[in-house]
Amino acid sequence: MMVRKTKKKELIFELFDELKQLDMDILNEQHGWELPQYIIENLKHEPRSYQSEAIRYFHYTQASDTFKFRKPRQLMFNMATGSGKTDLMAGLILYLYKEKGYQNFLFTVNTNGVLSKTIDNLTNAQSTKFLFNSNLEIDGEHIFINQISGRFPDFPNKNVINIKFVSIQTLTNDLFTQAENIMSLKDYQKTKMVILADEAHHYSASTKKKNKAELEKISWEKSLLSLLHAHVDNLLLEFTATLDFDDETIYQKYRDKIIYRYTLDSYIKERYSKNVRRIQTGNSNEDNMLSTVLLSEYRRKFALEKFGIEIKPVILFKSHKIDASYEANNLFNEMIDSLTVESLRSFLISQRRSVSEEQSHTLQLAYQYYLEKDDLSTVVREIKRGFSPARILNANDSDSGSKGLLETGQYQALNSLESPNNLYRVVFAVAKLTEGWDVLNLYDIVRISNLGKMNDKRDAKSTNSEAQLIGRGARYNPFSLNQKISYQRRFDESDETASLLLETLHYHTLNEPQYIKNLMASLDKMNLATGTDEKNPPIEIKLKPSFKKTQIFKTGKLYYNETEEIPDSHYVNLRAYGIEISKLANVTYLKSTYETAYLSAEAIELKTSQLRGIDIRYFKKSISRSNFFRFENLKRYLPNLKSMENFWGENWLDLQNLTLSVTTEKETIVEDFSAMEKLKIVDNFFNLLATQIKAGYRKARGTNRFIGYPITEYLVDYRKRIPNYDTAKHSGSFIEQKVANISFEKFDFFAYQSAIINRNEENLVNAIANHIDELREQYGDVFLIRMDENMLKGTDKVERLKLHQFEENPREINFSGFQPDFILLLQNKDYYLQIFIEPKGEQLAEKDRWKEELLSYINDHQEDLIFEDEVDGVIIKGLKFYNQENSKQILNQLAQIALEKPHFGGNIKLDLF
Template identity: 80%
Template structure:
């Protein structure tokens, strides 16, 4: 008999050492308990294993055993659904209080998880917010801020700043310079904690066993590069899924695992639902109806037996989008055509072929319905509860569907437990395998594709489905006897309740090979891992023909110089670009909102003055904010004399300040409590603080233009096409989605290709229609796509920006910007440089200040001064370009370049 190979026993040196320290009564940290500031500032009371994980982390930071070997890269290997984000929240508080960390960077590989975590960690209005609504340590209020650009150079001492960025974007930003993003040099300024979620995706280079791979711009390299920018940086990784059967993965993490909490422990400790599989020979349609009947029976059982208003959710899981859409259509038809006769026939046919051993739970459901005197009531309830308005289709790769964020579908998917959320059914393919936090998912139905088998692909698919099952197994903490439990409570004394209220059922057709693969996946929970090799950087090269031209060799690109702003400028809030009247209306929504995700409805809102707000509210809000303490405020308001001065006419003008609140139309603002009014005032002050910070800048633009040699600044470069989350396939997303477009056919375009969006491509094609006419006037015509990736070094990026000019604009924004395109025209009389900025319509108003800079250039030609005292240099700017106003912009180009109202023929393209 052949000997079976014994599976290698895994050892994790760090984790084993920490377990030993925890048991050692002589250990100097023995008996350490989770500090109250963590317990009191978290929404959920930490579970024992979460408490233990933080305690083990504390040992690595304080124990004498780690005095000379501080581990900086640590892995929390914890089961799906065990509350890794809760653990992150606790670690953030610990590191802020005990170690003085204020900057945290959260990264993950999908935008869905990213958006969810933003809600978890920063959105106080979200039901998923994991901190207490009033964070406080040692009597001082804390502020948790989402950072969209760079971390502040001078953060308030009670600020926790979290930057959320996908690993794709992070990698692109670190290894390709871009406007208003953080480079490795920027990250050197202050110590940082990196929170890397779904970390099983970040080992592609390690798996290849090739050290050369780590030199490439991989996701793994991004994290390690950030970690090593400072000696006090930390990299904390989190995942449920590590393939320790892969020797390279095991060797990478064997000394970095700080805590393990496996799925079997999670289930054994009763923190999850039980998981049961229902196999059937039914068709997909019959399987759908049987699951609907089971789901409705769960709801009725909970209500009739325990008085619990439970809303069980069904997920129909397909492998292909077309199959999912087809299943959605069949489901709608089935519910629409359901009647008493068919239901009765279905129940009898099912019970004839179903034994209790096959599915005890379905038997319970079918017997319940057969005992009903009036099945018409059941049919009516099913038609209402499973109507199209109660269905979410998360197959966002369909370009005809609205984007998740723009239709409210994302919020609906992540608030399915909410009493105001009426959705009962979700159709999906792959969107929900990571990052989905629904608790009241009770049935997952696999939509079968019979006759299409591929063992290798099916094995991979079942790994993904096993992960989805793990997510669905999260326990639903319903209230029973006015008590909420976060652990199962019916296992021993009520089998029926346990089956219906504490069990996730996975419904699948009886396909032998598929079931074999699924069982293997469930046994191992060896879930599918991603790779970062699918999105390689693309070489963007200057054309050789352009490099031979005089413009390339001798020409320059002109941008206005900046000068330091004196403190004497900041004499009132208007000098910061702050219009109090525009920020004095504060949004405050008390209720959730539910609609069909295809609905174009919006909430009916109203704006009401907030009465009963006097100076006491503002002064109390200011006293609770570290930003508005005089010593800190003085840093940003150098001309402020005192806090009494701050209340006065030039600053806040408290006597004349009237706050308004934007609410749902049905909200009775007059019934707001003092606590609610205080929250609104706090929100107003947070907005004001942000405006003051962003308005206090050190430099502003001047009318003096400096030329930078084209041959020194334009170069070949590499850039990745962003790997966008397919959830955003709305019209506006498609317009802005970028791809690498070849431009070899256009000899006027300086690069061989450009990574641009549809709007930008449309601009290039439109100019191509008129380039011959431009050449009749100018011997040389070239269009340059300005991409900051071509500019090596932060100083070069800053030089090639336009800044607001000395005259006070309508809205102050001193950050500067790089217009996307420059059109260069040269003849014997003029060297004409024209800035062009394509702008999607959804960004038109937000970026209006940029268009004002371009307009200012045209209207103040006589005021512009050039470093090069050479006649014939002209700088111009065009209005924003998009398909709606393309004629206006191109006509403006004709007027500037040819001194005529429009181009001859004025051919317009419509490529959308």
């Protein structure tokens, strides 16, 4: 009987999708909004691009006219494990304090471990994990972080951010309790606050059987909603990496509340994580333990000997049951204690024979490293010292137990494993560390099997927690190299395989087929890209000798448009930024509450009136409250500004002739506005102006001038490693990265002998091959070139082979430029035709739509293209995105451009040039 494959449900998140569209909309009045300096300067870690984007999306919900009448109060940040959710929280706290006046924040989570860790993150300036800068300052005033242990103050002190930390269990119990120094629901009704709910997947009951755990979730969920509705201005911001969208109830709950998603596959693809490799052997637990210790020491020694870097790799031994974990701990201690030079040498020889390179190339490197040493006594001595019982943490005690981690002081050690003063190398655990454990130098996770009082049949099935733990261990461990610290992987394309040791997490397991099958399913579900630890050297990609002999290789050129710096002298007034001050001076100010407006069945009638009685004092007061309009900051964007007095003058604000107008509800009497309301309107005006200035200030832009770069200098042999992933099959990144080295020796029109490409790109090459004879009827030379990003990596040339926007008013501004994946070169006696081609799967097309629009713009503005060289007959064109679904249309477009026919095989000529 044939099994029908079920298509994975397409997930729609209305709010997130709307915000993505709004972010690309140049008509969005908040377009160009950048993360404020007060956030960047007050955070310990520079926000990553996706964290900045998440805060920008949140800003839209708070400030964009799109959300004027429906400000969402409950929002979910669905962020990958290890992507810095608490850093994001810290940024949001600063934003809400400065922009919205929130001073009270309530942090809640379901475990004491995460609670204690977050207290350190957000309040303990002495901790290495503190996420704010020690001198927290906004608008020139020092800001204090105050941990609240009881009630929030009725009247918060100026320049103070109050944060109360409480477990969800305690919070739920306290809400309906009247007692001294305990905040009941009645007390919370007096407090305007933001609720920060971490590990929020614990607060949603599923559609499954309502057992005790599910009923507890219902209770917690009700508590959070009670707090949200206790005050009309309260916000509930939820954070988690783990939401089960296969559960219909959970999907329906959050589909319109997710404000931002940053998935594990994106996290790994963008190199913010370690790579993850699985090592599956037929070893015993004891052999696995010793192999991992040897690998850990090899990792440490390689970093020191090769790069002069001191790292302390940590190993986690993961068991399914507590008694098994303790047994493994004892077994480990006995193994280290009994290790001798003779037993180690015998082990290395045996393992090198029994563990194949297909099972683990990395272990083979480690075994070889030790076997080449004449004296193993130093190795044994270092292992006994580095992995002694004093260097082992056992994390199995419960939070409430008499010997819990929190009580014994080991909790701090567990959350500071990267510290040079922390000597722990090994952690034994069951489930304690799957959430909230901040560790960067975890490099090996070892699954312990078949130990304990009994074999648990659930052992092979309980892989979700293992997958979560792998995701947590994949956090990147930054290190300094050539006096530079990188927070992203550097060695993905390194010729030296051993360098990958510093950027790879290894998950060690016995070769149990059912367990491995279940684990891979769990990794798939999380979109966590992993692969086996087999040998994977970079592949040499070479130009064909036959192509190097052609005239097009010897004398031909590749054409890309030039960029130009925008000189500071260009920015002499606001018009140079594309700002029409008369249009900007119309400010919308609606006094109705958004609840009333949103629930109203009738459209609101508006009117626009001039705002009188606004003198310079309002403008100066408003500017004094804004970081952006401080002279030293404003000068970054207005390089020709001489002084703030100059800013008020005719070249800039022209305050003497500036008239603000305000759009309000029809019944509003503008003349009755209070001084505070007038100041708020001026604030809104300056917020709009700041956004427009930042959007209009560019350092460089594309031009319509195209430069030819000699093919002999820019098309070269290169090396590239094939990404080794076999999980995360449902993610767009997996589909994009599932590549192979495809030989194209049979296609004489393909310039390289082979190419590392995905299925969509291979389909494109084959589609062109089907029509190569027809193209050659009109062109003596026809060559297809794969323009790989590795081709000129590490050289200045790589930036030259990029197309840049040069449209007057693009729908979406993008300054980075891009390199289309393929170039089709066609040459006959009359002209030289270069066609840019970009294969793009539908799942990625919308995100990169600006690229397709640029290619179309080139086609539609041929008369505007200028060539730097004195050349005749050079034509530059571009195709729309190619994929399997639109293959026919794109091939028709190619026929129209190259053959002046409506399609291949046709006889009707079109006049295109």
